[in-house]
Amino acid sequence: MTSEPTTTDVIARLTELARNHRWTWHRPAAELLDRIPGASPDRHPAATIAALDADARQTIVADADLTAAIDENFDDLQATLNTKSGPPTVAYVSAEFGLTELVPQYSGGLGILAGDHLKAASDLGLPLVAVGLFYHGGFFRQGLDGSNQTERYERYEPHNLGLVDTNQTVTVAVGAEDVTAKIWRLAVGTIDLYLLDTDIPGNSPDGRTITDRLYSGDQEHRIRQELILGIGGLRALRAVGIDPDVVHLNEGHAGFWLLEQLATKMTSGASFEEAIEATKAGAVFTTHTPVPAGIDRFKQPVITPYLTPWATENDVPLTTLFDLATSADDTGTPKPFNMAAFCLALSGSANGVSKLHGRISRELFAAVPGGDAITSVTNGIHARTWLDPQLADVFDTHLGAGWDVGDEQAWKLAAELEHDTIVGTRQQGRRQLIELIEERGAAKSGALSPDALTVGFARRFATYKRADLLLLLRTRLETLLADDDRPIQFVFAGKAHPADGDGKALMAAVVDFAHSSEANGRFVFIPDYDMAVARAMYAGCDVWLNNPIRPREASGTSGEKSALNGGLQCSILDGWWDEMYDGDNGWAIPGSELADAAKRDLAEATATHDLLENEILPLFYGEGAEPSPTDRWTQKVRHNWTTLGPQVTAARMVADYRDRVYEPALERARRHH
Numbered sequence: 001m002t003s004e005p006t007t008t009d010v011i012a013r014l015t016e017l018a019r020n021h022r023w024t025w026h027r028p029a030a031e032l033l034d035r036i037p038g039a040s041p042d043r044h045p046a047a048t049i050a051a052l053d054a055d056a057r058q059t060i061v062a063d064a065d066l067t068a069a070i071d072e073n074f075d076d077l078q079a080t081l082n083t084k085s086g087p088p089t090v091a092y093v094s095a096e097f098g099l100t101e102l103v104p105q106y107s108g109g110l111g112i113l114a115g116d117h118l119k120a121a122s123d124l125g126l127p128l129v130a131v132g133l134f135y136h137g138g139f140f141r142q143g144l145d146g147s148n149q150t151e152r153y154e155r156y157e158p159h160n161l162g163l164v165d166t167n168q169t170v171t172v173a174v175g176a177e178d179v180t181a182k183i184w185r186l187a188v189g190t191i192d193l194y195l196l197d198t199d200i201p202g203n204s205p206d207g208r209t210i211t212d213r214l215y216s217g218d219q220e221h222r223i224r225q226e227l228i229l230g231i232g233g234l235r236a237l238r239a240v241g242i243d244p245d246v247v248h249l250n251e252g253h254a255g256f257w258l259l260e261q262l263a264t265k266m267t268s269g270a271s272f273e274e275a276i277e278a279t280k281a282g283a284v285f286t287t288h289t290p291v292p293a294g295i296d297r298f299k300q301p302v303i304t305p306y307l308t309p310w311a312t313e314n315d316v317p318l319t320t321l322f323d324l325a326t327s328a329d330d331t332g333t334p335k336p337f338n339m340a341a342f343c344l345a346l347s348g349s350a351n352g353v354s355k356l357h358g359r360i361s362r363e364l365f366a367a368v369p370g371g372d373a374i375t376s377v378t379n380g381i382h383a384r385t386w387l388d389p390q391l392a393d394v395f396d397t398h399l400g401a402g403w404d405v406g407d408e409q410a411w412k413l414a415a416e417l418e419h420d421t422i423v424g425t426r427q428q429g430r431r432q433l434i435e436l437i438e439e440r441g442a443a444k445s446g447a448l449s450p451d452a453l454t455v456g457f458a459r460r461f462a463t464y465k466r467a468d469l470l471l472l473l474r475t476r477l478e479t480l481l482a483d484d485d486r487p488i489q490f491v492f493a494g495k496a497h498p499a500d501g502d503g504k505a506l507m508a509a510v511v512d513f514a515h516s517s518e519a520n521g522r523f524v525f526i527p528d529y530d531m532a533v534a535r536a537m538y539a540g541c542d543v544w545l546n547n548p549i550r551p552r553e554a555s556g557t558s559g560e561k562s563a564l565n566g567g568l569q570c571s572i573l574d575g576w577w578d579e580m581y582d583g584d585n586g587w588a589i590p591g592s593e594l595a596d597a598a599k600r601d602l603a604e605a606t607a608t609h610d611l612l613e614n615e616i617l618p619l620f621y622g623e624g625a626e627p628s629p630t631d632r633w634t635q636k637v638r639h640n641w642t643t644l645g646p647q648v649t650a651a652r653m654v655a656d657y658r659d660r661v662y663e664p665a666l667e668r669a670r671r672h673h
């Protein structure tokens with residue numbers, strides 16, 4: 001050190017480290033931020049730093065060891081930021097982003113996928129920029145009243161979540177009102193995520209509540225949010241000086257972006273038809289659900305007042321817009337405005353999120369122009385975000401560089417990992433999971449064992465995911481839970497959408513069972529599922545159960561996270577598992593061909609119980625006095641890693657998008673310039 005750093009310098013560097021969410025996967029930065037006085041797993045480090053008083057700041061600056069670590073991390077971050085290759089050419093737009101539980105701007109799989117996409121794009125050095133909304137209330141926090149879900153919203157302040165004020169705003173006509181949105185920036189490694197926020201002075205009370213909460217409210221509220229996300233989103237990028245060539249619409253929520261793009265083209269002289277061609281050239285769309293109810297379909301009378309300002313200003317008849325946004329299977333008169341159909345009509349390419357989902361989407365959208373050309377890019381997960389740190393250390397030591405980006409040679413070395421190393425880290429994972437469960441009061445102390453076969457199930461309580469499948473054979477389940485020779489324990493978690501009565505009933509049934517004496521304390525439900533609960537479950541569960549009604553699980557990603565952590569899949573052949581199961585790297589629950597839903601469920605419940613009793617438990621516990629888990633179990637875990645490691649990472653996914661989706665779109669867009 002040649003010059004004395006000032007307190008302001010040191011705190012500014014620390015603040016930048018906290019505001020760049022690279023710490024969510026870069027362990028040296030996370031460990032450094034943990035050393036700040038007052039650091040807590042429940043508080044964003046930016047908030048911890050903001051709360052430091054003068055004395056605490058002085059203490060930090062006086063700690064030579066700490067300031068050296070700050071400098072080292074800061075320089076490392078700058079070096080990473082300096083690898084940026086130029087202005088972003090691809091804009092990634094999504095209604096939700098899940099980067100860490102400390103920035104609660106996600107509801108589930110879609111948002112976490114979006115967060116993982118940004119992290120992998122940063123790792124790969126992609127020229128990508130992202131756009132979303134900032135929700136002051138986030139998504140609801142789940143509690144329990146008896147066995148029923150309760151919902152509560154907190155209020156989050158952007159400064160306390162590491163967001164940076166760009167001092168820029170955009171204004172969008174939302175029905176009869178002009179609504180202004182403030183633009184925040186959130187750094188994710190080399191990727192900037194811009195978030196729009198209408199809760200600012202100057203907007204009407206109605207305008208201010210547009211970005212209040214994620215997935216709450218009625219259709220009209222959704223339309224208002226999506227106008228800000230789509231039209232406001234593109235304007236926001238231009239306001240901060242970015243004009244991407246390609247837009248990636250992560251699900252139909254972002255579709256109004258295309259309206260703004262059409263308007264731009266027409267303003268610069270293109271006819272409506274030319275504007276459509278130019279917009280298509282630079283737009284790519286990812287559909288995420290094969291379930292028609294999962295698609296935004298806005299009723300004509302509800303959406304008309306919101307499309308009218310655009311139609312009037314651009315002199316395009318409303319009927320033309322509605323014609324672009326209907327699918328043959330839409331019912332009702334007049335037909336609704338179908339966001340997925342609209343995105344398909346105006347995107348140059350579209351994809352589903354697994355091979356099977358691609359096929360299903362081609363059928364689902366067969367009647368929409370472009371529907372038969374839907375391809376697929378299978379979802380992946382960001383390895384360093386989701387890997388248990390102990391296991392990441394093992395991989396760093398034994399697999400060498402590249403395992404985290406899916407390098408096949410690196411993953412081959414997983415075949416050599418020692419039995420004891422695998423068993424030791426997995427047992428540590430179970431211990432930590434049990435600790436979290438007990439801390440949250442979800443199990444009686446001592447009821448769960450760190451040595452027992454642990455089965456996990458965590459996902460939204462959407463009815464098609466059938467969280468209650470095992471419970472259909474209740475006696476068999478109770479017998480399993482009473483077995484002290486070969487103990488098995490189940491850990492469940494998940495939220496039901498506040499408006500989904502059936503989902504809530506399903507959840508209550510599962511919680512009821514967990515609380516029953518027959519569950520023997522070995523079937524637990526952890527409330528308030530979030531990324532922290534999820535991480536603990538992946539590290540602590542030996543088997544990951546997934547039993548949706550095929551083919552409704554477009555991809556699923558929780559299983560990929562479990563697999564990378566050494567959990568073995570026990571899953572219906574749906575989504576990602578349908579293409580990655582090789583007969584030996586986990587278990588496939590045999591699907592039933594029965595047309596009757598109740599009979600099919602019973603058949604698949606029986607098949608799942610059979611697998612547990614006849615294959616999974618015997619493999620884990622072995623014969624007689626054999627130590628458990630057996631060598632044969634760890635052999636299967638190794639095989640799980642060598643076969644799945646190269647396939648399930650978000651690095652593989654984002655590289656696929658780069659090569660198969662973005663590059664062709666960039667070329668199309670440039671030809672259209």
Ligand SMILES: *Cc1c(COP(=O)(O)O)cnc(C)c1O
Pocket residue numbers: 107108109110112458459460529530531534535555556557558559561
């Ligand atoms: C991975 C993840 C999901 C998505 O899991 P699916 O298997 O796709 O249902 C949802 N919520 C959290 C917190 C996750 O970590």
